[in-house]
Amino acid sequence: xxxxxxxxxxxxxxxxxxxxxxxxxxxxxxxxxxxxxxxxxxxxxxxxxxxxxxxxxxxxxxxxxxxxxxxxxxxxxxxxxxxxxxxxxxxxxxxxxxxxxxxxxxxxxxxxxxxxxxxxxxxxxxxxxxxxxxxxxxxxxxxx
Numbered sequence: 001x002x003x004x005x006x007x008x009x010x011x012x013x014x015x016x017x018x019x020x021x022x023x024x025x026x027x028x029x030x031x032x033x034x035x036x037x038x039x040x041x042x043x044x045x046x047x048x049x050x051x052x053x054x055x056x057x058x059x060x061x062x063x064x065x066x067x068x069x070x071x072x073x074x075x076x077x078x079x080x081x082x083x084x085x086x087x088x089x090x091x092x093x094x095x096x097x098x099x100x101x102x103x104x105x106x107x108x109x110x111x112x113x114x115x116x117x118x119x120x121x122x123x124x125x126x127x128x129x130x131x132x133x134x135x136x137x138x139x140x141x142x143x144x
Contacts, residue, residue: 001047001048001049001050001056001085001088002047002048002050003046003047003048003088003089003092004046004048005043005044005046006044006046011046014046014055015044015055015058016034016035017055018055018057018058018075018077019034019058019073019075020034021077022076022077022078023073023075027131027134027135034073036072036073039060041062042060042061042062042072043060043061043062043093043096044058044059044060044061045057045058045059045060045092045093046058047085047088047089054077055077056076056077056080056085057075057076057077057080057085057086057088057089058073058074058075058089059071059072059073059074059075059089059090059093060072060073060093061093061097061105063100063102064106066101066102067101067103068102068103068104068105068106069093069096069097069100069102069104069105069106070105070106070107071093071105071106072107072108074086074089074090074107074113076089086116087120090120093105094144097144098144102144103144104141104142104143104144105122105141106139106140106141107122107139107140107141108128108129108137108138108139108140109122109124109137109138109140110131110135110136110137111136111137111138114138114140117140120142121142122140122141122142123141124138124139124140125140125141126139
């Protein structure tokens, strides 16, 4: 498995396609809202199966302040969930954050993802919001 940032138009299309299928389509959201306005300012992680070329997971890290990063849009393909893909993506982004001098990562986790983030050292520090009026989120953080 290899993690890198998408570079070619085809890689970006596959990256956003997985994000759409996992994070937007199940809630009848229109295609296009999986792309955020500041994509060009974020660090991106895409984990691909080297044998098939299939994108198994994606995530992004944005800089909120010089010492705080925020992870957003973590998506792992349904068939790859529970196989360590999310842990690899998060480790990759945490390494980038630390290289940039950040001392904390924050994120808004969907309720079903909270146990995953707790297992890799994040803590819940507040309720957040309801996405699409139906998906509870929790504010979580990890300090280095």
